[in-house]
Amino acid sequence: MNVLAIFKVAGRALFRNKVRSLLTMLGIIIGVAAVIVTVSIGVGAQQSVSAQINGLGSNLLIILPGSVTQGGARTGSGGASTLTPADGLALAKLPHVAAVSPQVNARAQVIANGSNWATSISGVAPSYTFIRTWPLSSGLFFSDTDIAASAKVCVLGQTVVDNLWPDGSSPVGKTLLIRNVPFTIIGVLKARGQSATGQDQDDTVLIPFSSALERLTGGTTIGTLLVSADDTSTIALVQSEVTQLLEQRHRITASQPDDFTVRNLQDIANAASATAAVMEYLLAGVAAVSLVVGGIGIMNIMLVSVTERTREIGLRIAVGARSLTILMQFLIEAVLLSSAGGAIGIALGALGSIGVAVFGGWPMVIPPAAVFVAFAFSALTGIFFGYYPASQAAKMNPIEALRFE
Amino acid sequence: MSTRPPVVRVEKLTKIYTVGEQKVLALDQIDLTLEAGEFVAVMGPSGSGKSTLMHLVGFLDRPTAGTYLFEGTNVNDFSSDDLADLRCQHLGFVFQSYNLLSRTNAIENVELPMIYAGVPEGERKKRALEALDAVGLTAVADHQPNQLSGGQQQRVAIARALVNDPSLILADEPTGALDTKSSDDVMRLFRELNEQRGITVFLVTHEPDVARNAKRIVTFRDGHIVSDEPVGQAVIR
Ligand SMILES: Nc1ncnc2c1ncn2[C@@H]1O[C@H](COP(=O)(O)OP(=O)(O)OP(=O)(O)O)[C@@H](O)[C@H]1O
Ligand SMILES: [Mg+2]
Numbered sequence: 001m002n003v004l005a006i007f008k009v010a011g012r013a014l015f016r017n018k019v020r021s022l023l024t025m026l027g028i029i030i031g032v033a034a035v036i037v038t039v040s041i042g043v044g045a046q047q048s049v050s051a052q053i054n055g056l057g058s059n060l061l062i063i064l065p066g067s068v069t070q071g072g073a074r075t076g077s078g079g080a081s082t083l084t085p086a087d088g089l090a091l092a093k094l095p096h097v098a099a100v101s102p103q104v105n106a107r108a109q110v111i112a113n114g115s116n117w118a119t120s121i122s123g124v125a126p127s128y129t130f131i132r133t134w135p136l137s138s139g140l141f142f143s144d145t146d147i148a149a150s151a152k153v154c155v156l157g158q159t160v161v162d163n164l165w166p167d168g169s170s171p172v173g174k175t176l177l178i179r180n181v182p183f184t185i186i187g188v189l190k191a192r193g194q195s196a197t198g199q200d201q202d203d204t205v206l207i208p209f210s211s212a213l214e215r216l217t218g219g220t221t222i223g224t225l226l227v228s229a230d231d232t233s234t235i236a237l238v239q240s241e242v243t244q245l246l247e248q249r250h251r252i253t254a255s256q257p258d259d260f261t262v263r264n265l266q267d268i269a270n271a272a273s274a275t276a277a278v279m280e281y282l283l284a285g286v287a288a289v290s291l292v293v294g295g296i297g298i299m300n301i302m303l304v305s306v307t308e309r310t311r312e313i314g315l316r317i318a319v320g321a322r323s324l325t326i327l328m329q330f331l332i333e334a335v336l337l338s339s340a341g342g343a344i345g346i347a348l349g350a351l352g353s354i355g356v357a358v359f360g361g362w363p364m365v366i367p368p369a370a371v372f373v374a375f376a377f378s379a380l381t382g383i384f385f386g387y388y389p390a391s392q393a394a395k396m397n398p399i400e401a402l403r404f405e
Numbered sequence: 406m407s408t409r410p411p412v413v414r415v416e417k418l419t420k421i422y423t424v425g426e427q428k429v430l431a432l433d434q435i436d437l438t439l440e441a442g443e444f445v446a447v448m449g450p451s452g453s454g455k456s457t458l459m460h461l462v463g464f465l466d467r468p469t470a471g472t473y474l475f476e477g478t479n480v481n482d483f484s485s486d487d488l489a490d491l492r493c494q495h496l497g498f499v500f501q502s503y504n505l506l507s508r509t510n511a512i513e514n515v516e517l518p519m520i521y522a523g524v525p526e527g528e529r530k531k532r533a534l535e536a537l538d539a540v541g542l543t544a545v546a547d548h549q550p551n552q553l554s555g556g557q558q559q560r561v562a563i564a565r566a567l568v569n570d571p572s573l574i575l576a577d578e579p580t581g582a583l584d585t586k587s588s589d590d591v592m593r594l595f596r597e598l599n600e601q602r603g604i605t606v607f608l609v610t611h612e613p614d615v616a617r618n619a620k621r622i623v624t625f626r627d628g629h630i631v632s633d634e635p636v637g638q639a640v641i642r
Contacts, residue, residue: 002523005520005523005526009520012513016508016509311504312506314504315504315506315517316517316521317465317489318463318465318492318498318504319492319493319498319517319518319521319565320489320490320492320493320494320496320518320521320522320569321489321493321521322485322486322489322490322521323485323486323489324486325521398465399460399465399466402500402504
């Protein structure tokens with residue numbers, strides 16, 4: 001008799017016991033669904049994190065002033081005022097450096113169109129839009145001439161526009177008072193949404209860094225230098241060159257600690273993906289455990305089923321079933337249960353993933369490999385845990401089986 | 406006249422069961438021949454070895470000693486797969502307790518032996534309906550066992566036994582659980598199958614009325630055949 005016929009016999013036997021079959025599958029269903037949902041959460045979260053990290057800027061290095069010790073108390077990173085615009089100009093001349101922009105931060109109350117708004121003011125260079133890959137939605141960005149002249153011009157983030165011009169009219173050409181100094185609005189940045197740390201990136205006003213130093217902070221040192229390497233592959237090289245050059249410029253000897261820190265976003269991204277890799281091992285472990293538990297459930301029920309159906313098995317042997325055929329029938333029953341459980345689990349898992357993705361606000365991603373592996377493993381579980389009960393059935397003595405009460 | 410070999414020929418057939426230290430001699434060097442087309446009833450007290458002989462003749466068990474020729478072929482050395490195929494192609498079984506699959510209708514129950522014989526699905530259904538017609542159950546062909554009387558269930562079992570067109574039907578106390586009326590119906594069926602289709606019937610019973618349907622009666626005691634006579638001459642106790 002052919003395998004297809006055995007499949008039909010096995011399928012009919014399962015169908016005869018619908019409720020039990022469903023309950024038997026439950027372990028596998030829950031296990032596989034859980035695996036699919038968690039893998040989907042893992043991948044979705046990872047993708048949105050790396051999208052946000054990439055969104056910070058292209059091949060970005062962030063240079064912060066280092067901590068200094070004042071009377072025994074060390075300030076935190078950024079506590080010292082050691083970076084200057086001149087450092088930025090020097091760094092820009094390094095090979096493989098695509099762009100450099102200082103960033104001078106301040107918080108200020110701004111007034112326009114008859115209302116006011118507290119926001120963060122950043123003094124930056126024209127290269128800022130390139131470094132942060134942050135285009136304008138309207139107007140122009142300031143130029144090197146504006147930097148040289150410490151011009152009173154500004155570019156607004158969308159949140160600032162929305163709060164000062166709730167009617168939606170264009171602010172370009174209007175005047176914004178920053179600490180009562182009038183700045184001409186020359187452009188508006190494209191809306192960007194939240195940063196990786198949950199801050200509203202659009203709640204900002206950009207002005208020339210020279211104007212910020214002159215009119216807001218009143219100093220000569222800058223808070224941050226943003227450096228963009230010309231390629232992903234040169235980030236590490238640029239990092240060491242930047243470090244060397246700044247040590248040289250700040251006259252730091254080998255025995256002294258640096259008075260600045262160079263942060264590489266790639267490191268953060270790598271750390272994030274290392275975390276994701278650990279998560280994946282963890283998930284694989286959870287998956288393995290849940291499939292083993294599901295498999296034991298199948299074995300358990302199959303053993304009960306073989307005992308319960310002893311007379312049926314005896315009869316099948318009496319009417320001419322070979323023992324291999326009996327083995328196949330029960331093995332196929334187990335595999336049908338486990339792979340149907342796997343398929344249902346995948347479907348439920350996909351539904352769950354959609355729900356979680358909508359809730360978490362990231363793209364719904366179910367890697368095809370995860371689906372394939374989950375299905376293959378659940379089928380294998382059936383073979384592995386179905387074999388023992390099936391061999392018990394195939395070994396039965398028909399006379400005793402037919403007498404079984 | 407007929408050159409056909411006997412359906413069953415056993416010589417010095419012996420079966421010893423070992424239970425722990427104890428040995429039970431269930432069959433003691435039996436010689437017996439069933440010619441094609443015979444209808445033989447086996448009688449004898451409980452424990453005399455009737456069922457044991459049925460099991461050996463039906464390839465469900467192997468003898469401790471002796472030879473078994475089935476349709477002229479020595480099957481002593483057949484593998485269990487070969488024996489399964491013989492059961493499938495040449496034998497039909499009827500049991501005292503019917504042994505129908507529950508939650509499975511009469512047609513599908515009758516189809517069961519054909520599945521293992523590799524009969525294609527469409528033909529299976531057709532032949533199952535024919536067999537059910539032969540036992541007079543066309544009207545309840547789609548009923549499940551729990552919707553049938555004992556007599557009807559046993560007739561479904563007979564339909565199942567004859568559906569692969571066997572040369573031998575083995576029935577161990579087929580009327581043991583039936584009332585007189587159903588018992589008569591079932592025995593009439595066996596006679597019909599024997600007379601009209603020429604199927605050899607080998608049947609165990611405790612009831613003289615049932616045994617009288619056969620043409621020959623073999624009586625057992627303590628693993629021996631104590632009498633073997635045509636039904637007219639047999640002294641039925
Ligand atoms: N599987 C077995 N293991 C051990 N002894 C057995 C086994 N089967 C049968 N016997 C013994 O063999 C002997 C013959 O048994 P068998 O079942 O053939 O009797 P029987 O004639 O069919 O009896 P009954 O009319 O009660 O059905 C008995 O003594 C029985 O106890
Ligand atoms: Mg018996």
